[in-house]
Amino acid sequence: MNTEAPSAAAPNDPVIVFEGVHLGFDEGEVLKGFSFQVAPHETKVLVGESGTGKSLTMKLAAGLLRPDSGRIHLMGRDLGEMNETELLDFRRTIGFVFQEGALFDSESVSENVAFRLREEGEPDEEIEERVRESLRFVEMEDAIDKMPADLSGGMRRRVSIARALVSRPKVVFYDSPTAGLDPVTSQTIITLLLRLRDSQGVTSLLATHRLQDAFAMANYRFDPAGGKIERLTKDEVAHESVGETTFLFLRDGRVYFEGDPQSVLDSADPYLKKFLV
Amino acid sequence: MASFVRRQHGMVTRDTKLLPTEPPAPRHAVSQALKRLVLSVQNYSILSGRALANIFTPPHYIGDLLEQMDMIGVGSLPIVLLAGFFIGAVMVLQTASQFVRFGQTSLTGDAVSLALVRELGPTITGLLVAGRNSSGMASELGSMLVTEQVDAMRAMGTDPIRKLVTPRVLATILMLPLLVAMSDFVGLIGGFVVSYFTLHLNSVEFWTRAIKALEFSDLMQGLTKPLFFGFILATVGCYKGLTVTGGTQGVGRATTQAVVISSVTIIAMDVVLTKIMLYLAGRVF
Numbered sequence: 001m002n003t004e005a006p007s008a009a010a011p012n013d014p015v016i017v018f019e020g021v022h023l024g025f026d027e028g029e030v031l032k033g034f035s036f037q038v039a040p041h042e043t044k045v046l047v048g049e050s051g052t053g054k055s056l057t058m059k060l061a062a063g064l065l066r067p068d069s070g071r072i073h074l075m076g077r078d079l080g081e082m083n084e085t086e087l088l089d090f091r092r093t094i095g096f097v098f099q100e101g102a103l104f105d106s107e108s109v110s111e112n113v114a115f116r117l118r119e120e121g122e123p124d125e126e127i128e129e130r131v132r133e134s135l136r137f138v139e140m141e142d143a144i145d146k147m148p149a150d151l152s153g154g155m156r157r158r159v160s161i162a163r164a165l166v167s168r169p170k171v172v173f174y175d176s177p178t179a180g181l182d183p184v185t186s187q188t189i190i191t192l193l194l195r196l197r198d199s200q201g202v203t204s205l206l207a208t209h210r211l212q213d214a215f216a217m218a219n220y221r222f223d224p225a226g227g228k229i230e231r232l233t234k235d236e237v238a239h240e241s242v243g244e245t246t247f248l249f250l251r252d253g254r255v256y257f258e259g260d261p262q263s264v265l266d267s268a269d270p271y272l273k274k275f276l277v
Numbered sequence: 278m279a280s281f282v283r284r285q286h287g288m289v290t291r292d293t294k295l296l297p298t299e300p301p302a303p304r305h306a307v308s309q310a311l312k313r314l315v316l317s318v319q320n321y322s323i324l325s326g327r328a329l330a331n332i333f334t335p336p337h338y339i340g341d342l343l344e345q346m347d348m349i350g351v352g353s354l355p356i357v358l359l360a361g362f363f364i365g366a367v368m369v370l371q372t373a374s375q376f377v378r379f380g381q382t383s384l385t386g387d388a389v390s391l392a393l394v395r396e397l398g399p400t401i402t403g404l405l406v407a408g409r410n411s412s413g414m415a416s417e418l419g420s421m422l423v424t425e426q427v428d429a430m431r432a433m434g435t436d437p438i439r440k441l442v443t444p445r446v447l448a449t450i451l452m453l454p455l456l457v458a459m460s461d462f463v464g465l466i467g468g469f470v471v472s473y474f475t476l477h478l479n480s481v482e483f484w485t486r487a488i489k490a491l492e493f494s495d496l497m498q499g500l501t502k503p504l505f506f507g508f509i510l511a512t513v514g515c516y517k518g519l520t521v522t523g524g525t526q527g528v529g530r531a532t533t534q535a536v537v538i539s540s541v542t543i544i545a546m547d548v549v550l551t552k553i554m555l556y557l558a559g560r561v562f
Binding site for chain 1: 429
C-alpha cells in the first residue's frame with residue numbers, strides 16, 4: 001500500500017501552515033485567527049497555559065478536528081479540501097504521540113506498535129523486525145509482550161513514540177509528551193525526541209507547558225555517529241539534517257510570541273517570564 | 278445554556294450544562310431539548326448507515342468480526358439458555374391452569390411453542406443481549422474515546438467506524454438469530470419438563486403438538502425479528518459509546534442509556550415488526 005501521499009509542496013515549502021484559523025465552542029472561541037508555519041526539519045514548540053488550545057492545535061494540524069474558519073496545510077495539502085476517507089489515507093504519513101500515550105489497552109505492546117503496519121498489510125516477518133527496531137529505539141524491546149496496563153506512565157509514553165515512528169513518518173506531532181511525568185522520566189522522553197529529530201530529520205510540532213523541555217530540544221542534539229546527546233554551543237551551527245527549534249507562545253487564541261530560544265531568554269515580557277520561573 | 282461541541286467522524290454532538298444562575302425559560306429548554314434529540318437521531322443515522330455500508334466495501338476486519346461473534350454469541354449463550362428454559366417453564370405453569378379448566382391440557386405444547394417462537398424468544402433474547410452487550414459496547418468504546426484511543430486510531434489512518442462499529446453490528450446481526458433459535462429450543466425443553474411433572478403430558482404428545490403448531494410464517498417472524506433487534510442494540514451501544522462526553526462519569530451514563538434506549542426501541546419495534554409479519558404471513562410466506 002502506498003503510504004506516501006501526493007504532495008504539492010516543493011522541498012523548501014513550509015510543512016505545516018495555519019492561516020487565520022478560528023475554532024470555538026459555545027463557551028467561547030479558543031483559537032482566534034491563529035497563524036503560523038513550520039519549516040522542513042524544524043521543531044516548533046507550542047507553549048502556553050492549560051486551556052490555551054495547544055492540544056486543539058495539534059489535532060487541527062493532523063486533521064483530527066476541523067476549524068470553524070481558516071486554512072490548514074500539511075505537506076502541501078489543504079486539509080479542508082479532504083474528506084475523512086482522504087484524511088485517513090493521508091494520516092498514514094504522519095506520527096502522533098498523544099498526551100497519555102493512548103495505547104490500545106486490550107492489545108499487547110507488540111500489537112500496539114505493529115498496528116499501522118498490519119493495517120497496511122505488511123508481511124509478518126517485516127512487521128516483527130520493524131516493531132523490534134522501533135522498540136529498541138525507545139529502549140522498550142523487553143516489554144514487547146506486555147500489556148499497557150503493566151507499564152508505567154513513562155513506559156507507555158515511550159511505546160507510544162515507538163508506535164508513532166514505526167512507519168518512519170516525516171512529520172511527528174507530540175501532544176505534551178512529558179505531562180505528568182517526573183523530571184528523570186521527562187528527560188528520557190526528551191532524549192528520545194532528540195534522537196528522532198537528529199537521526200531521522202523529522203519535522204515536528206511539540207506542545208508543552210514545560211519550557212525546560214523546549215529548551216532541551218533547542219540546546220541539545222543527538223550525535224548519530226557517537227550515539228550520545230551533546231550540548232550545542234552558542235556559536236555552533238546545526239548541520240543540515242537538524243532543523244532549528246523555535247518557540248511559539250499561545251495566548252488568548254493567538255500567537256503571543258514567536259522566536260528562537262535566545263530571544264525568549266532576552267525578552268522582558270512579564271508573560272514569558274512566568275514560564276521561565 | 279452553555280454547551281460543548283465535538284466534531285468527529287462528521288458528527289456534531291453536544292453535552293449541555295446549565296451554567297447561568299437563572300433557570301432557562303421553559304420554552305427555550307424544550308426547544309433546546311428537541312434540537313438535541315434531532316441532532317442525536319441525525320448522528321445515529323449517519324453512524325448506522327456508515328457501519329452497514331462498510332460491510333460491502335474493503336477493508337474487512339474478519340479477525341475483529343470473529344472475536345465479536347465469540348463474545349456476543351458464545352458469551353451470551355449461558356444467560357440466553359437459562360432465561361429460555363425458565364421462560365418456557367413459567368409459560369406452561371401460567372397456561373396450564375387455564376387449559377386444565379377446559380380439559381385441553383394437550384394444547385400446552387401448541388401455546389408454548391407459538392408464544393416462544395413468535396414473540397418471547399426473540400424479544401426476551403434481544404433484551405438480554407441488549408443488557409449484556411449493548412452496555413458492553415458503550416462502555417468499551419466510551420472508554421476508548423475518553424482515553425484518546427479512538428483519535429489514535431484515526432491518527433494512524435484507520436477508520437474507527439469500520440474497525441470498531443461494523444464488526445460489532447455485523448456480529449450481533451449474525452449471532453442474535455442463532456441465540457434466539459437456541460433459546461426457543463431450550464424454552465420448549467423447559468416447558469416440557471414442567472408439563473411432564475405437573476400435567477403429566479407425555480413427551481410424544483408435547484413435542485408433536487409443539488412442532489406441528491408451527492408454520493413457516495411463525496419461523497420467519499421469529500427469526501427475522503432478531504435481525505432488526507441485533508442491529509438496534511449494536512448501533513445504539515456503539516453510538517452511545519462514541520458520543521461520550523464528561524470523562525468516566527459520562528461513560529457510566531452512556532452505558533445505562535445504551536441499555537435503556539436499545540431495550541425500549543426493541544420493544545417498540547416489536548409491535549411494528551409483528552404487524553408487518555402478520556400482514557406478510559399468508560401473502561408472501
